[in-house]
Amino acid sequence: MGFAxxxxxxxxxxxxxxRYRARLVNSLSGFKSANLIGTVSxxxxxxxxxxxxxxHLGSSPALLGMVTRPVxxxxxxxxxxxxxxxxxxxxxNSDIWQAAHQTSARYPAEVSEFEQTGLTPQxxxxxxxxxxxxxxxxxxxxxxxxxxxxxxxxKLIIGQIEDIFITKNVLNEDGxxxxxxxxxxxxxxxxxxxxTHALGRLAYAKPDQPTRLLNQLGDNAIE
Amino acid sequence: MGFAxxxxxxxxxxxxxxRYRARLVNSLSGFKSANLIGTVSxxxxxxxxxxxxxxHLGSSPALLGMVTRPVxxxxxxxxxxxxxxxxxxxxxNSDIWQAAHQTSARYPAEVSEFEQTGLTPQxxxxxxxxxxxxxxxxxxxxxxxxxxxxxxxxKLIIGQIEDIFITKNVLNEDGxxxxxxxxxxxxxxxxxxxxTHALGRLAYAKPDQPTRLLNQLGDNAIE
Numbered sequence: 001m002g003f004a005x006x007x008x009x010x011x012x013x014x015x016x017x018x019r020y021r022a023r024l025v026n027s028l029s030g031f032k033s034a035n036l037i038g039t040v041s042x043x044x045x046x047x048x049x050x051x052x053x054x055x056h057l058g059s060s061p062a063l064l065g066m067v068t069r070p071v072x073x074x075x076x077x078x079x080x081x082x083x084x085x086x087x088x089x090x091x092x093n094s095d096i097w098q099a100a101h102q103t104s105a106r107y108p109a110e111v112s113e114f115e116q117t118g119l120t121p122q123x124x125x126x127x128x129x130x131x132x133x134x135x136x137x138x139x140x141x142x143x144x145x146x147x148x149x150x151x152x153x154x155k156l157i158i159g160q161i162e163d164i165f166i167t168k169n170v171l172n173e174d175g176x177x178x179x180x181x182x183x184x185x186x187x188x189x190x191x192x193x194x195x196t197h198a199l200g201r202l203a204y205a206k207p208d209q210p211t212r213l214l215n216q217l218g219d220n221a222i223e
Numbered sequence: 224m225g226f227a228x229x230x231x232x233x234x235x236x237x238x239x240x241x242r243y244r245a246r247l248v249n250s251l252s253g254f255k256s257a258n259l260i261g262t263v264s265x266x267x268x269x270x271x272x273x274x275x276x277x278x279h280l281g282s283s284p285a286l287l288g289m290v291t292r293p294v295x296x297x298x299x300x301x302x303x304x305x306x307x308x309x310x311x312x313x314x315x316n317s318d319i320w321q322a323a324h325q326t327s328a329r330y331p332a333e334v335s336e337f338e339q340t341g342l343t344p345q346x347x348x349x350x351x352x353x354x355x356x357x358x359x360x361x362x363x364x365x366x367x368x369x370x371x372x373x374x375x376x377x378k379l380i381i382g383q384i385e386d387i388f389i390t391k392n393v394l395n396e397d398g399x400x401x402x403x404x405x406x407x408x409x410x411x412x413x414x415x416x417x418x419t420h421a422l423g424r425l426a427y428a429k430p431d432q433p434t435r436l437l438n439q440l441g442d443n444a445i446e
Binding site: 004005006007008009010013016018019020021022023024025026027028029030031032033034035052053054055056057058059060061062063064065067069089091092094097098099101102103104105106107111116126137139144145147149150151152154156158160161162163164165166167168171174175176177179180184185186188189191192193194195196197198199200201202203204205206207209210211214 | 228232233236244249250252253254255256257258276279280282283284286288317320325349360367368373374375387389390391407408411412417418422424425426428429
C-alpha cells in the first residue's frame with residue numbers, strides 16, 4: 001500500500017470476536033448523536049433509553065429517524081412508541097452524560113430509568129411521553145412510520161417533530177441552534193462521550209467560489 | 224412553563240421561512256457524522272460528496288446506512304452507487320474539513336469534486352470506487368438495499384462494510400477506534416464543523432452497578 005494504514009479485510013472482520021467487532025464497527029460511521037428517548041407505556045410506566053442512531057431525515061416536513069436494535073433494552077422503547085404513537089427526543093449534555101449512559105442497563109419494563117439514574121421526568125401539555133428536565137434541547141415526536149431493515153432485522157422508526165423546546169441563548173437569529181453552547185455531546189463507538197470545539201460555520205458552497213468561513217463560533221457554554 | 228426555555232409549536236415551525244426552518248431542524252438530531260462518499264460512474268467519472276447522515280445499523284453483519292436528499296448534488300452519488308454497487312465512506316478530519324464542505328457545491332456530473340477541491344483520489348484493489356487519500360479512516364462498501372422513505376421522498380441506502388483502512392496508532396487493543404485521535408470531525412446543522420474533546424469511555428451499564436469510567440482518553444491527535 002505504501003502508506004501507514006492498517007488494512008482489515010472483510011474475511012478478517014468476520015473472524016473477529018463479537019465484542020471486538022462491535023467496538024470496531026461502531027466506530028466506523030464517525031461521531032454519533034447522543035439522545036435520550038422518553039416514552040410511556042399503556043400502563044403509565046415511564047421509560048428512558050439512550051440512542052446513538054437518531055438521524056436527520058428532512059426539514060419539511062421535520063423528520064427524525066432512529067434505528068432499533070434486535071435485542072436490547074430499547075424493546076420497551078419501541079413497544080411504547082408503537083402503542084402510544086408518541087415519544088420525546090432529548091439531547092444528552094455534558095452535565096448528564098453518565099446518568100444517560102446508565103439508562104442502557106437492562107432494567108425490567110416496570111422500572112423507571114428516571115428513578116434509577118436520577119434524571120427528572122418532565123410532563124408538558126404537548127405530549128403524553130415524558131421529557132428529560134435536565135436536557136437543554138428537546139422535541140415532542142409523533143410516530144409516522146416504521147421501516148423494517150431486513151438486512152439485520154432492525155427497524156427505522158420515523159417520527160415527525162411537533163413541539164420544540166430550546167434553552168435560552170442558543171437559538172441564533174438565522175435559525176442555527178448552537179448545540180455546542182447547549183453542551184450537547186457526541187458519542188463514538190459504543191461507550192465514548194465527547195464535548196466539542198467549533199472549527200467554524202461555512203457559507204453555502206458554490207462551484208465558482210472558494211470555501212468561505214461564515215463565522216467563528218465561541219467555545220463558551222451556557223451557564 | 225416556569226423555566227428558561229423557548230417553545231416552538233408545530234404551527235410556528237411550519238410557518239418559518241424555509242432556510243430558517245432547515246437550519247433549525249437540522250440542529251435537532253444532535254451532532255452528525257461527517258463523511259465523504261466516493262463513487263465512480265459507468266463512464267469512469269469520479270464523484271465525491273459530503274454526507275452528514277451516515278449511521279451505524281449493525282455490526283454483524285457490518286452495516287452502514289445513509290439518507291439521500293430529494294434534490295441535491297447527491298443525485299450523482301446515488302446513481303453511481305446503484306449503477307456500480309460500490310462506494311467508499313471516508314471520515315472527514317480537521318485537516319480537510321473546508322475542502323470536504325466544498326464538495327457540496329453543485330458541480331456538473333462530469334466534473335470531479337476531487338479536482339475542484341484538491342482532495343486526492345486513491346484507487347485500491349478492493350473497490351472500483353475512489354477513496355480519499357487524506358482520510359484517516361475509510362471503508363469499502365457494497366450496496367445491499369435501498370429503502371424508500373415515503374414520508375419525504377428520500378431513500379435509506381444500506382451498505383455492507385467490506386475492507387477497512389485505519390491510520391496507524393488509533394485502533395485500540397479492544398477494537399475501539401479512537402476517531403478523535405484520527406482527527407475525525409462532527410457536524411452540527413447544515414454548515415458547522417467541530418473537533419472533539421473526550422469526556423471518557425464508560426463501562427457496559429448494569430442495573431445493580433453505578434456508572435463506571437472505563438478510562439480517560441487522551442486529547443492528543445495523531446501527527
